[in-house]
Amino acid sequence: MSAFRALILRDLRLSFRAGGEALTLVLFFVMVGVIVPFAIGPDRPQLMRLAPGIVWIAAFLSMLLGLDRLFRTDDDDGSLTLMRHSVLPLEAVVAAKLIAHWLVTAIPLIIATPILALLLSMRADQWGLTVLALACGTPALTAFGGIGAAVTVGLRRGGLIAPVLILPLVIPVMIFGVGSTDALVGGSAVLLLFAFSLVACVVAPFAAALALRAAGE
Secondary structure, three states, rough: HHHHHHHHHHHHHHHHHOHHHHHHHHHHHHHHHHHHHHHHHOHHHHHHHHHHHHHHHHHHHHHHHHOOOOOHHHHHHOHHHHHHHOOOHHHHHHHHHHHHHHHHHHHHHHHHHHHHHHOOOHHHHHHHHHHHHHHHHHHHHHHHHHHHHHHHOOOOOOHHHHHHHHHHHHHHHHHHHHHOOOOOOOHHHHHHHHHHHHHHHHHHHHHHHHHHHHHOO
């Protein structure tokens, strides 16, 4: 357990040492919220209806920005080879890296949602349900992103291919996430979203570890 925790702390330190990654994600997240109202126009009721979908699209695109560095940096410097032979199973290594990635990418976006709520004229209850849905759904986005990053780790342009691979997987997450703000089906959508994330988080370390082993052969 100490090795697992040390690996999470290592990835967090490397992310903060590189500097600017979380800030870049938040700025991109907010920029989407700034640009979309100009495209839609001054129709405030329509903007309120579309706001949850805009937030989810902004969150998904923002989390894609750091996806390519999830395994590629360790693969380039040889750390991934050492991790394959560490005391931790490769599945546990992947799980630790996914947790660190979620902390670096998803938590800042959730904290920044009040800014988008103001820009998109969201109601307080609508914003609260959106934050709850993001907390329940972003682990699934991270898990699927980890699978895509592992599959493309050995490819030169893997950062361009991974989003295409994971897009069919994240569509249900987006549907349940946006549906969570509906007064009629909101509670069921949040439960389905949470269940979806649980399944994704259980399956992703094994699928990503299998892809990494195949890439290392």
